[in-house]
Amino acid sequence: MKGSVRFENVTKKFGEVVALKPLSLDITPGTLVTLLGPSGCGKTTTLRLIAGLESASEGRILIGGQDVTHLSATYRKVSMVFQSYALFPHMTVLENVGYGLSVKGMPKAEVKARAEAGLETVGLKDFGARLPSELSGGQQQRVAVARAIVLEPEVLLLDEPLSNLDAKLRRHVREEIRQIQQRLGLTAVYVTHDQEEAMAVSDRIIVMKNAEIAQEGTPHDLYDRPENAFIADFIGDANLIDVEVTKSGAETEIALQGRRLTLPLASTATGPSKMVLRPHHIRLSREPGPERLPAEVTYAAWLGNSVQYTLSTAVGPIFAIAPPQPLPFRQGDSVQLAFAPGDVRLVPA
Amino acid sequence: MRRTAGLWLLIGLGAYGLMPWYMVAGGFWSFGWLGTERSALGWALADRAWLWLPLMGCAIAGATLVVARKQLSVARGLVAGGASGLLLLAAQGLVILGNGPRLGLMEGATQPGMGAGAFVVAAALLFLLTTGVSGLGRGRGDAFITGMIGAIIALVGVFVFYPMSFILIRAFELRGGAGLGVSEFLPRFFAPEIWSPACLLGTGYCGAALNSLLLGIATAASTTLLGLAFALIFTRTNFRAKRLLRVLTILPIITPPFVIGLALILLFGRSGTVTEFFADAFGWEKTRWLYGFWGVWLAQTLSFTPIAFLVLIGVVEGVSPSMEEASQTLDANRWQTFRFVSLPLMRPGLANAFLLGFIESLADFGNPLVLGGNFNVLSTEIYFAIVGTVADPAKAAILSLILLSLTLGAFMAQRKWLGKKNYATVTGKGDSGRHAALNPGLRVACYAIALPWAAFTLVLYALIVFGSFVKLWGYDHSLTFEHYTRAFGIVFRNGVHFTGAAWDSYVTTITIAAIAAPLTAAVGLATAYLLVRQKFTGKDAFEFSTMLSFAIPGTVIGVAYVMAFNFPPIELTATGLILVIVFVFRNMPVGVRGGIAAMSQLDKSLDEASITLGANSATTLRRVILPLMGPAILAALTYAFVRAITSVSAVIFLVSARYNMATSFIVGRVENGEFGIAIAYATVLIFTMLAAILALQLIIGRRKLRRADRIEAH
């Protein structure tokens, strides 16, 4: 199907370095899928394999249902937006955008018309005559996007497209990219190491770790149903607390510091496990209670829109975020920590 | 793949059927061969049946293109056809020579050297082969890239390795055509005239190899020390005349190699100015001390110090200021910072400069020729073994082998050192901060070493120009244009007559240099592109073999070419072509280095962007990389042009009556004692090259403005 991307047990080795363990994935046409993960986990390698800039060591790659494993990058209907933008410094903005069309042998007038249309799409209609060096970082970024989309690629690849922009601009540009992608109905694969950025733009996220997929799903899936401790911690912050599952089934009973808690979630096995507790699900008070954990405030920071606490407890340090209010607790205070059982998730220890 | 292969097949068949297979008198471009010279097909149909052999490769490739359906089988067929065609072509050439066949095959058959037809057929077969290889999935399936790799390997193989193999064979050849063996090689190799340490024991002259070695070490040490002093002054002091120092670095590039020697003779020779002065003033004896170790050493130090300077500027600048600042914030004083931080960081660079100086000294031919006297070194001994009264090619081959081992040893050592220990922090990114100034003692030392030397160099160059106007140095100091009119006289009588004796060689030199320069730049930059931008198996070996000719002294290459290209299958001696070829392959490493440096400045994602936008690698090269490489291309062009003009060591073996070069003309004058005309000619050459360099610098200067916006890699 046009615009789909499929990996079948693709691996990539650079000499001894294994950059990608056997990896299979399916990307639905018209969606924006993000490859997310810490630096060095193989995101760029995956993207370059789709583009044809690296060749797979093993496995098959299909684009639009066609096997392209041995097809060179020149002939794949895929465009890429590079981290460094890679605008040709000796060509004007218009020439840059028209480059892909002109190397295909399209007549000059048509190249110009299409390139201008492309620039208009990214809101840079009047900048065609400038050199890339005469544009700001954000504008260069948009030229790079325009250059990629005028070719009407089956798949648009973006490698950390925002990493060279300052923080304020990032939010704006990522919204723009998302809007263009949706408007043109493009399939896009987007690489980033910033989980917030991934959550903001993606239909689906593929989280990678150590050259393989850790979990994939919609942003909501990943946040709400982490399958392992890495995902729980990486997608949104989480406190990971060692617990013992004492009863499994439709409801789960756990032992935490001698307290028994019943959680409204299904589990299959008893034994050691990790409890995922999001910082903003924690409530602090002074009064002790049966399901409360005693804690001591070791650090408190007032950030205006929230208050952040680091607490020391019998199960280790815990990080909590409270709504903005004048500091009710200070360093050294003894507090009681509470949470709703419904907010808790369990992941394998 | 089919289209490319089909095209090459047609070209190959066309050349086979139509172009003259053998070298034609008067040269290919005269087209005197039209209708008279036979093509391979013509000869094969007549009486040279072995010329069917190359056609078999084309036949296999053609059959494959017609029959095979699957991509992989087409590729395999092309590889088989191309490879077998090339092998058969080479085999028939190597077996059937001008004076009869080898190996007892085809009794009585002879043939002349291969010509244009053979060349095009070979090229076509080669590209059929590489196209096939690309079809097998190598080089990311890019026929353009595999073709480029194949072409460079073939060229380096034919014009570097093939001739060098003759040196090896000749060195082991037994007298009277009795085959190969070590029975004669060993005693000649270890002969006292090569290795004798007599001069160290005070009992006579040393052997040539020992002389070369001692001279090389002495020159390398002095050039490195002086170069370092200059580099420190240039980067770490507020010395005013830094531009003047820069000029000093250009001088050796545009100076024919023996000119410094000539100038030294004008000063310190038996009738030199300084000698006369001391003889008159103090009654000192006029000696011939200049003609020997010290004279050659002095000339080499003068000639090669600027090269060390150029290398060491980069090294000294490469030491990150922030490290020196860090040292100073740790309360080290300037001397301690220099001694314990900067100097250790520069050590690999110093080793590099030393080894370069060593190689240059060993390869130097001009200075020992002019100043050597009884002090024999390998490079001149090789020359005399070939052109001397008793030509002894076997001796030349053995000496070449020794010289080659020494330079190759240094070359390998250099690569090893630099490969592993290059921790001078060249980040490419502007490292802010200032270099620590030199401490006063060191600064004074640097000035004391370097400035008199710089002054001395300038005096020598002034002397060269001045000397060209003096009637007879040491005897008759009246000024005259006589040398110039004798060399470059033009008479206007019934039209223009170039009556000067030098015109012929001057025009030949400029023409050959102008032809060789773009070819050198092209081969060098193409190699650099492959090395920097492409991944392929055997890349290390590829790099090594392309840089190898840097370590082969000119005399050795010259001897090898004479031995290899004096008879079929490739008979090139006494042509202009052989001069062009020798320049291309001798100067190629410099083009490669320049290209690598420039190409590494271009972010790789620029190529990748172009590729993902649907351009193939040829288009990417043409529309993205070449336009951004402008300055590097011009630099390579200039360098190749100038080197072709100043080169003497290899050329002197290869010039002919018809194609004489300026440098060998000058050497001839020097040998006859006609210093005036030699110096006048050298002066003209220096100014010719200066003009060429300035013209190109102007163009480069202008181009740089547009390249300010370099994109960095992430």
Ligand SMILES: Nc1ncnc2c1ncn2[C@@H]1O[C@H](COP(=O)(O)OP(=O)(O)O)[C@@H](O)[C@H]1O
């Ligand atoms: N050309 C290469 N040669 C060798 N190793 C490489 C190369 N490219 C990437 N790698 C290695 O592969 C791994 C994954 O790299 P990459 O895909 O760039 O990670 P990231 O997720 O940060 O984009 C890293 O360990 C990296 O060092």
Ligand SMILES: [Mg+2]
């Ligand atoms: Mg990356």
